[in-house]
Amino acid sequence: MRIAAPVLASVLTLIVGSIFFASLGHDPLPTLYAFFVEPLSSMNGLSEWLLKASPLILIACGLAIGFRANVWNIGAEGQFIMGAVAASGVGLFWSDPDSALLLPLMFLAGMAAGMAWAAIPAFLRSRMNTNEILVTLMMTYIATLFLSYLVHGPWRDPAGFNYPQTALLPAAAMFQSFDPAYRLNSSIFITVVAVFLMWLFTDRSFLGYKMSVSGAAPLAARYAGFRESAAVWIGLLAGGAAAGIAGMAEAAGPLGQLSPQVSPGYGFAAIIVAFIGRLNAFGIVLGGLLMSLLFLGGEGVQMTLALPSALTRIFQGILLFFLLAADFFIFYRIRLVRPAPDAHALETAR
Amino acid sequence: MHPRLELRNISKRYPGVVANDDVSLSIQPGEIHAVLGENGAGKSTLMKIIYGAAHADSGEIYCDGNLILAHNPAMSRALGIEMVYQHFALFESVSVVENIALSASSAFNLPSLAEKIRELSLRYGMPIDPHRQVHDLSVGERQRVEIVRCLLQAPKLLILDEPTSVLTPQAVVKLFDTLRQLAAEGCSIVYISHKLDEVQELCDTATVLRNGKVTGTARPKETTSLELARMMVGSKLPEMHVSPAAPSEKPVLEVRDLSAKARDHFGVDLKDVSFNVHGGEIVGLAGVSGNGQAELIALLSGERRHGQGDAIKINGTPAASLRPDERRKLGLAFVPEERLGRGAVPSHTLWENAVLTAHRFGTVRKGLVDRRRAAAFASGIIDRFKVKANGPAATAQSLSGGNLQKYIVGREIALAPKLLLVSQPTWGVDVGASAFIRQTIVDLSRAGTAVFVVSEELDELFEICDRLLVICQGRVSPPLLRTSTDREEIGLLMTGRTMGKDQTGSSSVALQD
Numbered sequence: 001m002r003i004a005a006p007v008l009a010s011v012l013t014l015i016v017g018s019i020f021f022a023s024l025g026h027d028p029l030p031t032l033y034a035f036f037v038e039p040l041s042s043m044n045g046l047s048e049w050l051l052k053a054s055p056l057i058l059i060a061c062g063l064a065i066g067f068r069a070n071v072w073n074i075g076a077e078g079q080f081i082m083g084a085v086a087a088s089g090v091g092l093f094w095s096d097p098d099s100a101l102l103l104p105l106m107f108l109a110g111m112a113a114g115m116a117w118a119a120i121p122a123f124l125r126s127r128m129n130t131n132e133i134l135v136t137l138m139m140t141y142i143a144t145l146f147l148s149y150l151v152h153g154p155w156r157d158p159a160g161f162n163y164p165q166t167a168l169l170p171a172a173a174m175f176q177s178f179d180p181a182y183r184l185n186s187s188i189f190i191t192v193v194a195v196f197l198m199w200l201f202t203d204r205s206f207l208g209y210k211m212s213v214s215g216a217a218p219l220a221a222r223y224a225g226f227r228e229s230a231a232v233w234i235g236l237l238a239g240g241a242a243a244g245i246a247g248m249a250e251a252a253g254p255l256g257q258l259s260p261q262v263s264p265g266y267g268f269a270a271i272i273v274a275f276i277g278r279l280n281a282f283g284i285v286l287g288g289l290l291m292s293l294l295f296l297g298g299e300g301v302q303m304t305l306a307l308p309s310a311l312t313r314i315f316q317g318i319l320l321f322f323l324l325a326a327d328f329f330i331f332y333r334i335r336l337v338r339p340a341p342d343a344h345a346l347e348t349a350r
Numbered sequence: 351m352h353p354r355l356e357l358r359n360i361s362k363r364y365p366g367v368v369a370n371d372d373v374s375l376s377i378q379p380g381e382i383h384a385v386l387g388e389n390g391a392g393k394s395t396l397m398k399i400i401y402g403a404a405h406a407d408s409g410e411i412y413c414d415g416n417l418i419l420a421h422n423p424a425m426s427r428a429l430g431i432e433m434v435y436q437h438f439a440l441f442e443s444v445s446v447v448e449n450i451a452l453s454a455s456s457a458f459n460l461p462s463l464a465e466k467i468r469e470l471s472l473r474y475g476m477p478i479d480p481h482r483q484v485h486d487l488s489v490g491e492r493q494r495v496e497i498v499r500c501l502l503q504a505p506k507l508l509i510l511d512e513p514t515s516v517l518t519p520q521a522v523v524k525l526f527d528t529l530r531q532l533a534a535e536g537c538s539i540v541y542i543s544h545k546l547d548e549v550q551e552l553c554d555t556a557t558v559l560r561n562g563k564v565t566g567t568a569r570p571k572e573t574t575s576l577e578l579a580r581m582m583v584g585s586k587l588p589e590m591h592v593s594p595a596a597p598s599e600k601p602v603l604e605v606r607d608l609s610a611k612a613r614d615h616f617g618v619d620l621k622d623v624s625f626n627v628h629g630g631e632i633v634g635l636a637g638v639s640g641n642g643q644a645e646l647i648a649l650l651s652g653e654r655r656h657g658q659g660d661a662i663k664i665n666g667t668p669a670a671s672l673r674p675d676e677r678r679k680l681g682l683a684f685v686p687e688e689r690l691g692r693g694a695v696p697s698h699t700l701w702e703n704a705v706l707t708a709h710r711f712g713t714v715r716k717g718l719v720d721r722r723r724a725a726a727f728a729s730g731i732i733d734r735f736k737v738k739a740n741g742p743a744a745t746a747q748s749l750s751g752g753n754l755q756k757y758i759v760g761r762e763i764a765l766a767p768k769l770l771l772v773s774q775p776t777w778g779v780d781v782g783a784s785a786f787i788r789q790t791i792v793d794l795s796r797a798g799t800a801v802f803v804v805s806e807e808l809d810e811l812f813e814i815c816d817r818l819l820v821i822c823q824g825r826v827s828p829p830l831l832r833t834s835t836d837r838e839e840i841g842l843l844m845t846g847r848t849m850g851k852d853q854t855g856s857s858s859v860a861l862q863d
Contacts, residue, residue, distance in 0.1 A: 206714045209705060217695040222653050223686060224706045225675030 005330055006276045006283070009322035010290065016318055026305060034304055035297035045296065047182035051254060052295050054191045055080075055246035057288035059270035061191075061198040062242020064279040066235025068202060069211040070218070073239040075121070075136025077267025078143035079114040083244030084251040085147055086113030088258045091173035091251070092155070092166060102172045106248055114244015115237050117143065122236040126229035132236065140267070148260050155258065165259040175253045187249035194242060199281035211235065243267055264295065265313075272320045291316070352415030354379045354538040355400065355431075355507055360409035362395055369395035370406070371562040377507070377555075382529065382539045384549040384570060386582055387559035388782070393542050396559070397509055400540070401433045402426045414506075430506035434496045434513060440484045447480040450499050471498050474528045489639050490521045497528070508532065509540045514548055518638055519808070519841040526552050544582070545809075546575040558582055583782065590785060592792050595816040598629030602681075602769045602800035603650075604663040608670070610649060610656060618642040618824045620649070625819055625826060629768070632791065632801040633829070634815035636808060636840050642824040643804050647773050650802070651684045652677045664769055678707065681768030685759050687777060687804075689751065693758040696747035700739060701728040703746050704761060711765065727764070735760035736786070752779040759787055763794055770794060773804045788814050808837055822846040 017035075018028035039045045059076050066073045073079075087110035094102055121135035148164070157167040175185035201208040214221040214231040221228065246266065251258060273291050277283030298312030353376040362370040369392045377383045387393045398404035400411065402421040411418045413429050426433075440449050447464040454463075464480035471478045476494045484492065493513060500508055510529075514522045529552065533539055543549055549556055550570045558566045558581040566581040608623040620642050627633045637643055648654040650662060652674035659668035664680040674684070686692045694703045701724040705713050713724040728742035735756045739749050746754060755776070762770065775791060776784035792814050795801045805811050811818055812832060820827040820843035827843050 204718045206705075206709060206717050206719055209702070209719050213695055213698075213706065216697050217691045219688070219692040220695045220706065223651070223674065223684070223692050225652060225673045225678065227673070 002278050003283075005323060005326040006278065006287070008326045009276070009319055012322040012326075013315065013319045016322075017315060020314070024307065026307070031301065031305065031307075034301050036293060038304075039293065039296040039300050044182055047179075047184040048296055049289070049292055050188060051184045053288040053292035054188045055250055055266045056270050056273050056291050057284055058191045058194050058246045058249075059239075059243045059266060060273035060277060060284045060288060061194050061281065062239040063270055064274040064277070064281075064284060065198065065201060065208075065211065065238040067215075067274055068208075068279050069215040069231040069235045071125075071232055071235030072133045073118065073121075073136050073236050074133050074271065075118070075138075075140045075267070076239055076243040076270055077263060077265070078136070078140030079117045079240045079243035080247040080250075080263050080267045081140075081143040081147050082117040083110035083114040083247030084258060084262045085143075085150065085247075086110055086244070087248035088166060088169065088251045089155075091169040094173075097170035098172050100172065102170070103175070103252065106173060106252055107245065110244045110248025110251075111241045112244070114240040114242070114247065116240070117244070118236040118240025119233075122233050125236075126232045132232070136236075144260075147258065147262065151258055151260055157257075163259075166257045168257050169252060173252055174256060175249065183254045185253045187253050190245060190249060194245075195281050195285060198284070202279075202281065207234065243270075269295075269316060272316055272323075275320070276323060290319075294319070351379075352412070353377055354381070354414060355540075356412040357396075357400070358410045358412070360396065360399060360406045360411070362392075362399060362404065362406050368562045370399070373409070373557075373559070373562070373564055375557045375564070375567070377538045377540065379506070379538055380533050380536045381555060382533050382541060382553045384553035384556035385540060385542045385559065386544065386546075386549055386556050386578065388544055388582055391559040391582075392562040393559055394511065395562075397433065397511060397540070397542060400426075401431060401509060427503060430504070431509070432500035432503055432505040432507070433509040434493070434500060434511065436511040436513075438492050438496055440492055440495060442485040443483070445481050445483055446478060446487075446495050449484055449495060450480075450502065453499060466502065467498055470501055474498075474501065474531055476524065476528055490517050493517070493525075501532075505537060507538045507540065509542070511542045512544075513541075514543070514545065518844045519837055520845060521638075522548070546570075546578050546582075549578070550575060560584060590789060590792070590813060592814060593796055595631040595795070597631040597816075598798070598800075600628070600666070601626035602629045602665055603627040603802060604666075605650075606661055606663075608646075608649065608656070608661040610645060610654075612645060613654070617645055620645050620824045623824075623826045625829060627769070627800040627802050629798050629800045630795060631816040632795045632803060632814055634811035634818045635802070635804045635821055635826070636811050636818055636844060637806070637821035638844055639806055641821050641844075643773070643821055645824070646821065646826075647686070647771065647804055650771055651682070651686070678710070678765075682771070683707070683762035683765045683767035683769070684771040685755075685762050685773065685775065687774040689754045689758055690747060694746040694754060697745060699728075699743050699745055700732070700749075700757060701725040701742040703757075704728040704731070704742075707761060708765060731757055731760035731764055734764075735790070752783040755779050756783060756787065759790065763790060767794075767799055769800045769802070771802050771804075775803060775805065776807070776810060784810075808840060812837070820844055 014032065018032060021028045021031040040049060059080065063073055063076055087106040090106045090109045091102060094105065117139060120139060121132045124130040124135055125132045151164045151166060155166045157165055175187045177183060177185045210226040211231050211234060213224065213226060214228060247262065250262060255262065269291050273284060273287040276290065277287035294312055294315045298309065298315065301307045301311065302309050356376040358374050360370050360373045373396060385393050385396065395404060399406050402423045402425055405421065411421065418425065447460055447467055450467060451458050451460060451463055467478065467480040471494065478491060478494050478498065513525060517525065529539055541553055553570050556568045556570045557564055558568065558578065560582060568578060570578065603626065605623055605625050608620060610620045612619050618641055623646065635643065649656055652672055656662065656670035659671040662670040664677060664682060667680055669677050669680060690696045695706065701721065704724050704727045705719055708727055711727065713720055713727055725742040731737065732739055732742065737757045737760065738753045749757065759775065772791065775787050779787065788810065791801055803811065803815060815832050817829045818832055818835060818840060819829055820840055822844055823846055
């Protein structure tokens with residue numbers, strides 16, 4: 001049943017999507033084809049598909065570790081941005097731009113920045129019992145504005161015609177593409193390792209077991225003496241680290257510089273990926289591929305059929321909506337409650 | 351004259367079990383009729399069918415000679431059938447009269463309803479103040495609220511499900527007076543219980559259920575308890591073997607002047623609690639629920655920590671400020687009263703639930719859970735404690751309450767504890783499994799473990815304990831030797847009567863009348 005809900009939600013999303021296309025005056029079937037199949041029919045399309053799936057899967061893996069323990073990190077977007085900022089800072093200003101250590105240093109900087117950004121809500125939650133949903137979300141806006149300040153002000157490229165963006169990162173600060181014609185690069189191996197680590201942690205490790213007890217039955221966790229604050233810290237730091245690394249890989253991969261639009265919403269979309277993947281490593285891979293396809297398809301029909309760019313977000317929203325609804329109807333049954341019988345009903349009963 | 355209620359050939363089956371098999375019984379107006387049986391015998395299902403909360407697969411129900419067709423709880427109320435559940439459904443944060451108004455089916459006027467409640471409760475000898483907040487009421491008083499709520503409907507048939515499990519012996523006497531008065535006025539009463547002495551004292555007739563079938567009907571006042579017990583549990587009655595205790599020289603658990611504020615204002619403050627438990631003995635804590643047992647057990651288990659470390663010592667080590675897992679390293683094991691959600695994770699399998707407390711016993715190696723060993727550990731418990739489960743991969747929530755309790759008790763005993771805390775060891779567990787769990791606890795203590803049992807069932811405490819403590823409003827009495835005390839003395843201590851004059855709080859007042 002746990003697998004039925006995402007499948008059902010995907011099918012319903014397609015149906016509602018078709019109705020949606022029809023109402024915009026497009027024949028649904030060719031439009032769906034343009035949305036979901038055409039992007040995957042070229043080498044470049046496949047490269048872009050994996051390129052976009054990679055950060056989604058990476059972030060979702062980190063988030064799911066917290067979600068399993070009922071630690072709700074909604075601020076991966078902010079942690080992603082801070083990771084990109086810190087990594088780019090190292091890449092741009094490190095004394096030796098040709099050093100082979102540059103990329104590993106940027107990796108560490110991105111991870112540390114993401115974790116630091118998540119550590120603030122973790123500290124507030126474990127010490128002052130603040131709500132991590134609100135704090136992580138608000139921290140995202142701070143991160144967005146901080147990035148905007150940097151690229152408009154101190155870090156703006158002097159040779160960039162006043163565009164709000166930094167200079168390009170040096171070559172040693174970039175992941176190598178597999179083929180110069182396509183953008184897919186070696187950072188995807190980070191995601192592969194992350195998926196394995198996530199599986200190992202949640203399915204096999206004692207620490208992951210403790211986290212799942214905290215999530216499924218907090219009183220049982222207290223009964224066994226598992227520390228609640230440990231679950232909060234691990235949950236938020238795992239999400240922060242994953243998002244920070246994803247931000248670093250985005251800056252050091254397809255972008256090569258910072259601009260206000262570092263993230264097309266990966267941090268928020270990854271929340272949906274984690275849930276569609278049922279917080280399970282393998283499921284998250286599938287969920288990430290699906291969500292990446294929504295991004296690609298949205299861009300595709302925007303160009304070929306002149307459909308609005310909001311379409312991607314609409315599809316994401318419909319998918320999440322149906323997933324939650326499907327879960328609800330799978331775990332609860334609706335029962336009609338009849339009103340109390342009146343005297344007349346009693347008569348007939350006799 | 352038609353019987354007030356007549357059941358003819360009621361059968362009800364759930365997947366895997368026959369809850370009721372061809373059950374017939376009839377109850378006259380003004381009769382007090384016992385439905386006797388172990389837990390799991392089908393009493394609750396039968397009551398749900400009578401009340402209309404469940405539907406029989408076959409059979410007929412007649413009320414005053416009329417066949418009831420489309421049955422549901424609303425219909426029951428229209429027919430004058432009312433039910434007092436074992437677990438009360440009251441809103442803690444509002445007053446008595448508001449609670450009763452919430453369940454009223456028609457328009458009401460609070461002041462006049464309050465007046466009615468006062469009048470009715472006085473008439474039946476169980477006074478309650480309609481304007482008291484429910485969270486201030488003792489369990490006995492809450493039960494009165496439930497009963498008065500039913501009486502306001504002027505019922506013709508009142509169903510009570512295990513009503514005495516939460517009452518002191520003195521409160522039970524008061525309840526029985528009320529019920530006899532009701533019966534004398536013509537109201538029929540169905541009294542569900544597994545306590546033979548109560549049924550013999552109160553009831554005119556009894557229907558005994560076992561495995562969903564009627565195994566006999568009797569006039570309890572003219573029948574010996576042995577005969578009734580035979581009907582209830584079949585031929586072989588479980589027997590307890592309690593050998594004399596040989597307490598260790600030094601106490602394993604020492605509690606010294608432990609005081610603690612309640613965690614919320616529904617709780618009870620603990621005041622200067624002191625006692626010892628030695629290895630090889632069982633010490634029981636008696637008391638009406640809600641007198642500080644939950645606070646004490648949370649402080650002993652480590653679920654709640656205390657700033658003053660030496661208020662609790664385990665094997666001489668100050669432990670009051672240690673976490674539960676740190677206390678477990680000192681030899682503590684603990685069976686909490688809530689099985690699902692506290693003693694076990696409902697959605698997890700039995701082997702996963704073994705890891706919950708047995709992670710120091712080879713089920714976790716190098717930071718990874720060893721699934722094979724965890725499953726072997728779980729299978730060991732299932733075999734040794736005869737847990738009816740679909741193997742170690744069954745989820746905790748798929749087990750019946752009694753079986754899960756056997757599993758949790760088994761798991762904690764398998765940890766070879768030096769000190770075992772048990773809260774409500776046999777709550778909702780059938781007679782056979784209860785005897786087994788009690789015997790296991792006795793055997794463990796005779797092998798040298800110190801055991802501390804909290805229970806609301808006095809019979810149970812008298813059966814297994816060597817010494818008894820009584821808790822009342824957060825104070826614990828000096829220890830009493832089981833062999834030199836009796837139910838009367840314990841009952842008085844439970845009401846706080848002999849424990850000084852400075853603490854006549856609300857609940858003791860209620861329990862005195």
